[in-house]
Amino acid sequence: MPPTENIPSATGETAPSASATPAIEFKDVEKSFGKTTVLKDLNFSVAPGERVTLIGPSGSGKTTILRLVMTLEELTGGYIYIDGKPLTHTERDGKRVELPSKVTRSMTTRIGMVFQQFNLFPNMTVLENIIEAPVHVLGKSKAEASKEAKALLEKVGLAEKADEHPTRLSGGQQQRVAIARALAMSPEILLLDEVTSALDPELVGDVLAVLRDIAETTDITMLLVTHEMQFARDVSHRVMMFDGGQVLEEGPPDQIFNNPEHERTRSFLSSVL
Amino acid sequence: MIWNWEFAAEALPILLRGFVNTLIATAVGTLIAVVLGLIIAVAIRGLPRWINWLIRLLVAFVRNTPLIMQLMFVYFIFAGIPGLVDIPALVVGFIVIGIHYSTYMSESYRAGIDAVPPGQHEAATALSLPPVRKFTAVVLPQALRATVPSLGNYAVAMFKDTPFLFAISVVELVTSAQQFGAAKFAYTEAFTLAGIIFLAASYPTSLLIQRMEKRLATY
Numbered sequence: 397m398p399p400t401e402n403i404p405s406a407t408g409e410t411a412p413s414a415s416a417t418p419a420i421e422f423k424d425v426e427k428s429f430g431k432t433t434v435l436k437d438l439n440f441s442v443a444p445g446e447r448v449t450l451i452g453p454s455g456s457g458k459t460t461i462l463r464l465v466m467t468l469e470e471l472t473g474g475y476i477y478i479d480g481k482p483l484t485h486t487e488r489d490g491k492r493v494e495l496p497s498k499v500t501r502s503m504t505t506r507i508g509m510v511f512q513q514f515n516l517f518p519n520m521t522v523l524e525n526i527i528e529a530p531v532h533v534l535g536k537s538k539a540e541a542s543k544e545a546k547a548l549l550e551k552v553g554l555a556e557k558a559d560e561h562p563t564r565l566s567g568g569q570q571q572r573v574a575i576a577r578a579l580a581m582s583p584e585i586l587l588l589d590e591v592t593s594a595l596d597p598e599l600v601g602d603v604l605a606v607l608r609d610i611a612e613t614t615d616i617t618m619l620l621v622t623h624e625m626q627f628a629r630d631v632s633h634r635v636m637m638f639d640g641g642q643v644l645e646e647g648p649p650d651q652i653f654n655n656p657e658h659e660r661t662r663s664f665l666s667s668v669l
Numbered sequence: 670m671i672w673n674w675e676f677a678a679e680a681l682p683i684l685l686r687g688f689v690n691t692l693i694a695t696a697v698g699t700l701i702a703v704v705l706g707l708i709i710a711v712a713i714r715g716l717p718r719w720i721n722w723l724i725r726l727l728v729a730f731v732r733n734t735p736l737i738m739q740l741m742f743v744y745f746i747f748a749g750i751p752g753l754v755d756i757p758a759l760v761v762g763f764i765v766i767g768i769h770y771s772t773y774m775s776e777s778y779r780a781g782i783d784a785v786p787p788g789q790h791e792a793a794t795a796l797s798l799p800p801v802r803k804f805t806a807v808v809l810p811q812a813l814r815a816t817v818p819s820l821g822n823y824a825v826a827m828f829k830d831t832p833f834l835f836a837i838s839v840v841e842l843v844t845s846a847q848q849f850g851a852a853k854f855a856y857t858e859a860f861t862l863a864g865i866i867f868l869a870a871s872y873p874t875s876l877l878i879q880r881m882e883k884r885l886a887t888y
């Protein structure tokens with residue numbers, strides 16, 4: 397467990413309005429791998445600027461949800477909308493049709509993801525990792541992208557590592573580079589899947605500190621999966637408890653952590669706290 | 670067995686002239702194989718099924734028949750086609766040997782591409798990189814680290830296969846040794862020198878490939 401820091405809970409602020417067009421909306425989402433259905437009739441939405449933590453036992457579908465938003469998994473049923481626009485499939489004349497990959501890719505430029513295993517490109521330096529997409533997707537000049545990348549490296553405390561290769565960095569440093577790489581695209585939505593789970597315990601704090609800073613200083617919508625419950629409590633506006641691909645219960649972190657409705661939530665929390 | 674230094678001195682320039690053909694066939698053949706091998710490895714992923722199937726069939730044909738037969742097949746077919754009859758044998762030689770080895774090199778490329786971890790593809794997708802950029806900036810550079818040493822080994826193997834070009838009347842190193850040996854009855858000198866020239870070229874190359882392999886193994 398991370399040290400309990402004295403940081404004001406996100407729930408102290410006013411939660412982003414749910415009445416605006418949602419940043420992310422799942423509509424009747426179904427996901428199966430072959431014959432195994434993992435998600436079924438899943439409906440939920442995330443407001444712009446909202447930070448939502450997904451919790452739940454292993455295998456409950458949390459990673460699958462994030463991967464569907466990042467288009468890393470094929471959506472086998474239903475629809476996902478980003479800022480009200482369809483991501484991979486749309487309804488036309490009552491039929492579900494797949495969007496061209498170019499359209500989908502133009503939507504994913506608003507979404508960034510940080511992985512448990514960092515997934516930095518080992519053939520590029522730290523700086524090259526960060527400017528790759530700004531230059532080749534957003535069409536920025538190398539000079540401009542490099543300037544912004546250096547500012548981001550400063551922000552994650554790795555300014556002096558710009559010209560290193562990622563394999564020469566510690567796990568915690570690699571993960572902070574991965575966060576900088578995602579931020580370089582100025583995403584509206586950031587997906588974080590257990591980003592500290594692969595790290596040695598002493599390296600977790602630095603990564604969480606960077607994420608707290610992002611939560612406090614930006615209005616990026618965040619969908620995160622974490623086992624760091626204190627962190628989840630501090631940064632999220634809402635916690636969703638998943639079980640077997642369904643939302644078992646949801647609410648502000650104080651409610652879910654202190655006063656869960658369901659016995660399943662209680663026993664899950666006692667197993668991770 | 671008698672060693673005659675005079676014959677040896679006389680043979681050397683003749684052998685070196687043959688060796689030029691060996692080098693040309695190897696260099697151009699390697700270039701063809703390296704490029705075509707990559708095209709085959711990549712094409713097989715994105716093409717319609719029937720073209721894919723046709724490529725696989727051709728690859729299987731090239732791999733499962735002897736190089737010398739392929740050389741003669743193409744050479745004598747070309748010899749019967751009016752526009753193609755004047756193509757020099759050496760050109761037919763490096764084209765055929767290049768195509769032959771491209772089928773092996775494509776397999777090395779394929780293995781290298783498949784070995785790139787899924788997380789790398791996923792990171793590229795998460796950054797919305799277009800497919801071509803993803804391949805050229807992320808997948809290929811990582812695949813090549815595993816592939817380059819084996820491409821080098823195939824180039825050395827190709828070098829040692831160039832004597833088959835005698836079948837289509839290209840006078841390369843071994844054939845020039847054979848001709849000199851027959852003319853002067855000095856086979857010992859001719860083939861010893863030919864062997865030394867081969868060794869002097871391919872052994873350092875093998876060592877270079879080994880070093881490259883070690884260097885490429887880590888970032």
Ligand SMILES: Nc1ncnc2c1ncn2[C@@H]1O[C@H](COP(=O)(O)OP(=O)(O)O)[C@@H](O)[C@H]1O
Binds near residue numbers: 429432458460461
């Ligand atoms: N590629 C896959 N193929 C088959 N089953 C999968 C695949 N990915 C995930 N699953 C299954 O989907 C379910 C949900 O997995 P996941 O989303 O990873 O859960 P969580 O992140 O909550 O632990 C699990 O039962 C898992 O076995």
Ligand SMILES: [Mg+2]
Binds near residue numbers: 458459460621
């Ligand atoms: Mg998971």
